[in-house]
Amino acid sequence: MSRERAIAVIDSGVGGLTVAREVMRQLPEERIVYLGDNARCPYGSKSPDEIRTYSFQMIDFVMKTPLKALVIACNTVTAVALEDVREYLPLPVIGVIEPGARAAVKATRSGHIGVIGTETTIRTRAYERALLRVRPDLTVSGLACPAFVPLVENHMADTEEARRVVRETLLPLAGEELDTLILGCTHYPLLAPVIQEVMGDRVTLISSAEETARELAELLGPQPAAVPSGTRVAAPEHLFVTSGDPDRFRSIAEEWLGCRVQAEQHSLLEKTYQP
CATH class of the missing domain: 3.40.50.1860 (Rossmann fold)
Structure with missing residues (x-):
């Protein structure tokens, strides 16, 4: 798997940061694209059709970035749409x-x-x-x-x-x-x-965060060879996107991840997926 391809982590809001943090810890050289649909959170009280629609809107957005895997870091989406997503995407998909x-x-x-x-x-x-x-x-x-x-x-x-x-x-x-x-x-x-x-x-x-990250690492297989000792390697530039308030998202993300976070706001577009 190329280092240039990212791992997408999607969630209904900030909850998936718990999974993203563990992925960052276990796979520190991997780049993460995180998308939280904070504007429409929570998903748990919505109908299955709404959950599927919102999920595929998120997926169509993150698929604009070359990906090596997708982590559905939302239990509700995993419960409702995991198998649909696996059929839709030509890449590894992991639920929680x-x-x-x-x-x-x-x-x-x-x-x-x-x-x-x-x-x-x-x-x-x-x-x-x-x-x-x-x-x-x-x-x-x-x-x-x-x-x-x-x-x-x-x-x-x-x-x-x-x-x-x-x-x-x-x-x-x-x-x-x-x-x-x-x-x-x-x-x-x-x-x-x-x-x-x-x-x-x-x-x-x-x-489920630690076990999910471990399964992801096993699914991706052997990672690229380590660089020679003493060689400086730039940390991956993670991308964090929210459909809600970027300042609120950034505050929670920085507190939970323990690092600086640049959060972008994006209004999710109509899905292209047809069940």
Whole structure:
């Protein structure tokens, strides 16, 4: 694979930055094109047809850049449109649900796993199916948390309001004897400290980001040979695009990625994909 081709990471907003950060860590020489559809976020309460339409608008945009792979860093899009996208694109496409499920199966001791996600992700039972394919004897408890994404998108993850909302939302899981909880939306790791505080130390939180990046690395195969020791190599110039407010996006991205981010704003055009 040529270094000139980029890895595209798409999400409904800033949540996919959790995946992008892990890709940057595991594949530091790869260039990333990140697109967040913040203007129409959240996706979790939208119809499957809307989700597919918005997803392919994002895909048509990032395909203007020569790509080597696409990461759908959105659980809702993965649950609704992953197979459609794989049929549409002539390049490797990775979602976040299967990697997250595998990581949870490795982590659980009791065999009782919780899943929190958007309304659509929970309604499709995509995580439950993925988990049971790996280990049919599991007990899976799902809970939709529609209030979480707006907290993250509005840069409110570290506020008392976020703590209140998380406590109230996760109350139905309080009596469950689960030991592993999948953060089934890529926005949710930005709320991880609060979620951990509410669920307690006995519960292991699972984000799919690390496993997704690992699968991407394996899919791309052997990377280009290392340059000779002492040779200075320019860091890849990542591109970050949002359909929403670029200043808000930049603030969250810089905080989460720990580096300077240049964010461009783009209004997504009508999709060319026809199902």
